[in-house]
Amino acid sequence: MKSMKSRRGGGNDRGGIRKRGPTRTDRDGDMDMDASGARAKRNRAEKSGLGGRLAGAGAGGRAAGASSRAHARKKMDDVLERAIYSLDEPTNFPRGKKPSSDLEPFSVRGWKSSKAASNRDGGVESLIAFLERRMNSFMKSGPRAKITKSRTEGDTLIAFVRPDLAGHMLRINNNVFAGAHVTVEAYTAATALENELAAADTGPNSTTDIKTRMTTILGKRFFPATKLLDLSKMLDDPDMDSVEFLNTASTKSKFFPALMKVWEMGFKTTAERLEAVESVSLAGNKLSNINPVTTLAQSFPDIQYLDLSDNNLKNSQAMIGWRWKFRNLIFLDLTGNEISSDPTFKDTMLKWYPKLQTLNNVQVRTPEEVAAQKKTPIPILPPHFIDESQVGENFVRAFFPGYDNDRNSLVSSVYDDESTFSLNVNTTATRAGQTETAGWGEYIRKSRNLDKISHLSARMSRSFKGVEKIREVFNSLPPTRHPDLIAKAEQWLIECHPVPHLPDPTGQSPTGVGGLSLMVHGQLEESVGGKIELRSFDRTFIIGPGNTPGGIRVISEVFSLRAYGGHEAWSPEIQALSQIPQVAVPGPVLTPSPAPPAAAAPGGNVAEGYGLPRPGKSDAQLQQEQMVIQMSEKSGMTFEYSEMALAGNGWNVELAWKNFEQLKATNALPPTAFLAPA
Numbered sequence: 047m048k049s050m051k052s053r054r055g056g057g058n059d060r061g062g063i064r065k066r067g068p069t070r071t072d073r074d075g076d077m078d079m080d081a082s083g084a085r086a087k088r089n090r091a092e093k094s095g096l097g098g099r100l101a102g103a104g105a106g107g108r109a110a111g112a113s114s115r116a117h118a119r120k121k122m123d124d125v126l127e128r129a130i131y132s133l134d135e136p137t138n139f140p141r142g143k144k145p146s147s148d149l150e151p152f153s154v155r156g157w158k159s160s161k162a163a164s165n166r167d168g169g170v171e172s173l174i175a176f177l178e179r180r181m182n183s184f185m186k187s188g189p190r191a192k193i194t195k196s197r198t199e200g201d202t203l204i205a206f207v208r209p210d211l212a213g214h215m216l217r218i219n220n221n222v223f224a225g226a227h228v229t230v231e232a233y234t235a236a237t238a239l240e241n242e243l244a245a246a247d248t249g250p251n252s253t254t255d256i257k258t259r260m261t262t263i264l265g266k267r268f269f270p271a272t273k274l275l276d277l278s279k280m281l282d283d284p285d286m287d288s289v290e291f292l293n294t295a296s297t298k299s300k301f302f303p304a305l306m307k308v309w310e311m312g313f314k315t316t317a318e319r320l321e322a323v324e325s326v327s328l329a330g331n332k333l334s335n336i337n338p339v340t341t342l343a344q345s346f347p348d349i350q351y352l353d354l355s356d357n358n359l360k361n362s363q364a365m366i367g368w369r370w371k372f373r374n375l376i377f378l379d380l381t382g383n384e385i386s387s388d389p390t391f392k393d394t395m396l397k398w399y400p401k402l403q404t405l406n407n408v409q410v411r412t413p414e415e416v417a418a419q420k421k422t423p424i425p426i427l428p429p430h431f432i433d434e435s436q437v438g439e440n441f442v443r444a445f446f447p448g449y450d451n452d453r454n455s456l457v458s459s460v461y462d463d464e465s466t467f468s469l470n471v472n473t474t475a476t477r478a479g480q481t482e483t484a485g486w487g488e489y490i491r492k493s494r495n496l497d498k499i500s501h502l503s504a505r506m507s508r509s510f511k512g513v514e515k516i517r518e519v520f521n522s523l524p525p526t527r528h529p530d531l532i533a534k535a536e537q538w539l540i541e542c543h544p545v546p547h548l549p550d551p552t553g554q555s556p557t558g559v560g561g562l563s564l565m566v567h568g569q570l571e572e573s574v575g576g577k578i579e580l581r582s583f584d585r586t587f588i589i590g591p592g593n594t595p596g597g598i599r600v601i602s603e604v605f606s607l608r609a610y611g612g613h614e615a616w617s618p619e620i621q622a623l624s625q626i627p628q629v630a631v632p633g634p635v636l637t638p639s640p641a642p643p644a645a646a647a648p649g650g651n652v653a654e655g656y657g658l659p660r661p662g663k664s665d666a667q668l669q670q671e672q673m674v675i676q677m678s679e680k681s682g683m684t685f686e687y688s689e690m691a692l693a694g695n696g697w698n699v700e701l702a703w704k705n706f707e708q709l710k711a712t713n714a715l716p717p718t719a720f721l722a723p724a
Contacts, residue, residue, distance in 0.1 A: 149195065149206040150485070151233035152215050158201045160226035169224070170196075173203060176223050181207075181214040187501045204233055209473040210498055213490040232485045260308040273322065275309075275346075278329040278353070302338055306345040315571065316580040316610075325351035329379075333357040335364035343371040350374055356382035362394045369398050373614075376416075377404045414664035429541045429616070438542040438562050441589060441598060446528045449520075457517040459596045460589075462551070467516045468494045468509050469523075470606045475582070477609030488524050488574060489607060527571040536696060539567040539616040548590040548601060561590030561601065569610060580610040670697065678721070681706055687719040 154173065162169030174193050181191035191214065195206040207215050212232075219230040263283065267276045313319035323346050328339060333354070336342075352375060359365060362385065378395060380386050386406055388394075395405055400419060403411045433439055441460075448456035461467075471486050471493035486493075493499075494508035510519050529537045542565075547558035564587040572579045584606040592599025657671040670692070677688040677699070683706070695701040709715050 153233040154203040156228040160224035162224040184214045187504045213487045216487040273324040278327040303341045327353035330356040340367040351377040353379045355379045359383040359385045375399045431542045453520040463512045466602045472608040475608035525573045541565045
């Protein structure tokens with residue numbers, strides 16, 4: 047981008063930036079400050095031919111467009127078909143161009159009321175220069191803030207910035223630009239839809255009214271008892287006739303993402319939303335590819351049943367956006383699509399969906415074959431937890447509830463003036479189970495990511511030492527809620543190892559003292575402005591004896607935060623009984639269930655062939671049956687409760703036995719859990 051130092055003589059009231067020629071756009075319609083003028087001109091010509099909005103359209107153009115829209119409303123069967131079912135290009139990104147993976151979008155509104163809005167370009171260049179100046183004013187070191195990509199949507203400027211600038215961008219919210227307060231917030235599909243609607247009409251088709259209509263449509267198509275969301279044959283739905291707002295190219299492409307956003311708004315937590323739906327039907331919707339509905343994979347990543355029958359999907363390329371998605375999918379129906387006649391169709395679907403069992407109503411895998419699959423040639427083993435006098439276990443049990451509920455007391459209890467803490471935000475980690483990438487504005491200013499921060503002063507300033515510094519950074523981070531360590535132990539991975547020769551806080555031992563290294567991996571719910579975000583984290587602690595109130599001090603801690611990625615990666619594979627190591631990690635509590643195991647007869651009697659090899663029985667199933675028999679013989683419990691004890695603890699015999707003894711000692715198990723005396 048050319049230098050922005052040249053200004054009109056003494057004129058700051060209109061933004062103060064000299065016009066530099068026609069605004070250039072890239073193939074997305076975004077303003078490209080680095081592209082060549084010739085290429086930008088060609089891209090604008092392409093957009094004009096596609097019916098897209100031309101760059102630099104003035105107020106008169108918008109007025110004419112609104113008038114035209116008012117006289118050009120069509121019936122929903124035609125509008126919706128063009129809006130959703132006949133789009134052949136990816137949603138929001140025409141002509142196959144993908145968004146920049148290393149840039150985050152923000153919406154800026156309110157600048158149309160500024161004095162700069164009377165500039166020849168509507169004040170866009172002045173606004174971009176203002177945003178860059180404000181971000182740079184917050185920075186002490188590092189590369190200068192620069193907006194190289196942006197676009198306008200009605201009265202909204204969409205500006206793309208580097209992830210490390212996200213926090214600075216949010217700080218500009220409610221700042222004054224050329225006499226007007228501007229609103230800056232993270233840009234999402236729902237934000238885009240609301241901006242378009244706000245700029246177009248009010249009254250019967252207001253944003254609130256449209257959300258209400260969408261909610262009504264979704265309510266009629268959701269069946270909680272079967273956890274089915276039926277989005278099939280939407281063209282034939284009479285309720286669609288009332289949603290006649292899809293009359294611009296930009297709102298058409300955002301209809302399905304907005305529909306999904308309306309769905310998400312009906313749930314308080316991500317977990318509640320993910321558990322609500324197991325089956326989705328998109329049958330009979332004239333889909334030639336999945337691009338218009340690709341956000342389904344973010345809204346419902348864990349569905350088990352997907353119906354895409356009677357569409358126009360020709361080959362696997364038409365579904366490429368869902369490759370490696372839906373990792374729990376066991377049923378997929380693509381009958382009535384040309385893709386089903388492709389000779390490589392079956393192999394491709396089996397590769398994309400590792401748990402798939404039924405394809406086009408034909409069984410392609412057995413449950414035993416799915417269970418026998420290995421994710422990697424290296425088996426996943428349970429964690430090592432080598433503790434001393436339960437110091438590590440007690441620390442973990444106390445730390446995370448304290449972090450959630452009373453960080454001030456936690457810091458005073460386990461940190462001292464020599465303790466160090468650093469935070470690292472991983473913005474590129476693979477995510478799963480989220481509708482959209484959550485922003486990092488609350489964390490990025492304190493992140494000590496050494497791959498991105500090269501200046502020594504910046505690196506040192508983001509390492510926090512001492513009680514007060516750590517207290518300050520803890521209290522600046524958003525409120526959190528971690529899963530219960532006992533009830534949801536499968537969502538945690540905790541390892542512990544002894545560490546010798548740590549610094550002696552009393553100075554009495556020249557060779558140091560013994561301590562522990564704790565590595566905790568898990569997930570947390572974060573609350574910002576009433577919105578709940580789900581994230582994954584890794585925290586590494588070095589702890590040792592200290593003069594703190596708790597007698598244990600954190601010598602150092604590294605807190606790494608990333609997008610939610612699930613916990614399946616550390617689920618241990620079934621090991622032989624003799625190979626299972628002893629692990630002192632707390633496990634989930636046994637929960638009685640009325641359903642007996644399928645292969646075991648009531649009362650603990652062994653069904654025919656139970657625990658013995660037979661045709662069709664996998665090695666994993668045989669091993670589990672043998673473990674149930676041994677657990678029952680040792681504990682005196684029925685097969686039903688023995689299986690629950692093992693399955694509830696990830697088939698870890700040591701954990702299952704430990705929890706059994708605890709429950710038995712407190713008389714928490716009912717009499718029916720035990721075999722009748724002989």
